[in-house]
Amino acid sequence: AQSVTQPDIHITVSEGASLELRCNYSYGATPYLFWYVQSPGQGLQLLLKYFSGDTLVQGIKGFEAEFKRSQSSFNLRKPSVHWSDAAEYFCAVIQNAGNNRKLIWGLGTSLAVNP
Amino acid sequence: NAGVTQTPKFQVLKTGQSMTLQCAQDMNHEYMSWYRQDPGMGLRLIHYSVGAGITDQGEVPNGYNVSRSTTEDFPLRLLSAAPSQTSVYFCASSYKESYEQYFGPGTRLTVT
Numbered sequence: 001a002q003s004v005t006q007p008d009i010h011i012t013v014s015e016g017a018s019l020e021l022r023c024n025y026s027y028g029a030t031p032y033l034f035w036y037v038q039s040p041g042q043g044l045q046l047l048l049k050y051f052s053g054d055t056l057v058q059g060i061k062g063f064e065a066e067f068k069r070s071q072s073s074f075n076l077r078k079p080s081v082h083w084s085d086a087a088e089y090f091c092a093v094i095q096n097a098g099n100n101r102k103l104i105w106g107l108g109t110s111l112a113v114n115p
Numbered sequence: 116n117a118g119v120t121q122t123p124k125f126q127v128l129k130t131g132q133s134m135t136l137q138c139a140q141d142m143n144h145e146y147m148s149w150y151r152q153d154p155g156m157g158l159r160l161i162h163y164s165v166g167a168g169i170t171d172q173g174e175v176p177n178g179y180n181v182s183r184s185t186t187e188d189f190p191l192r193l194l195s196a197a198p199s200q201t202s203v204y205f206c207a208s209s210y211k212e213s214y215e216q217y218f219g220p221g222t223r224l225t226v227t
Binding site: 032034045049051090094101102105106107 | 146148156157158160163173174207216
């Protein structure tokens with residue numbers, strides 16, 4: 001069965017430091033991969049997505065992610081974190097079984113940013 | 116565009132009561148879905164729809180009903196609320212040919 005693993009439940013970084021959030025997936029075919037961010041009390045916002053092509057994708061808010069097929073990973077990175085980046089981050093993969101465009105979700109990584 | 120809107124934002128129900136969570140989108144998206152988010156369990160798909168008049172079950176459909184009479188609206192009905200349905204509910208939508216889903220702000224439901 002398809003699955004998404006986010007190994008880090010909680011991460012704390014200092015403002016200005018670099019960030020990498022890990023995501024590993026289990027999916028037989030070429031995956032469609034996503035990173036979403038959820039600020040406290042808010043809905044989910046798409047940060048970036050990978051469908052095909054260049055394995056390094058750029059997203060909003062200065063985030064990028066790199067698809068590595070050999071490692072079944074899609075890690076999210078940001079070179080310099082801002083205090084406003086404190087949020088919950090979710091990695092997801094599409095399971096396109098017919099009409100059921102089901103997103104398989106990781107359990108999320110909670111990011112705290114120290115001033 | 117308002118995007119995906121959900122009402123109410125918060126709701127408290129007593130066990131056995133029924134209610135409808137509203138979801139609407141103004142982007143003419145064919146695909147709409149309902150998720151629930153619970154601590155430690157991530158987001159789980161309840162029901163989805165690929166167009167007006169067409170709905171199907173997700174992974175946790177028990178206790179919930181949906182209908183899709185228009186492209187814009189996709190209400191979620193709790194038939195007889197149970198404490199296990201205490202959760203945050205998200206509605207999402209996308210174009211039929213796109214995999215990018217847009218989420219509403221959520222409804223926080225507490226069943227006592």
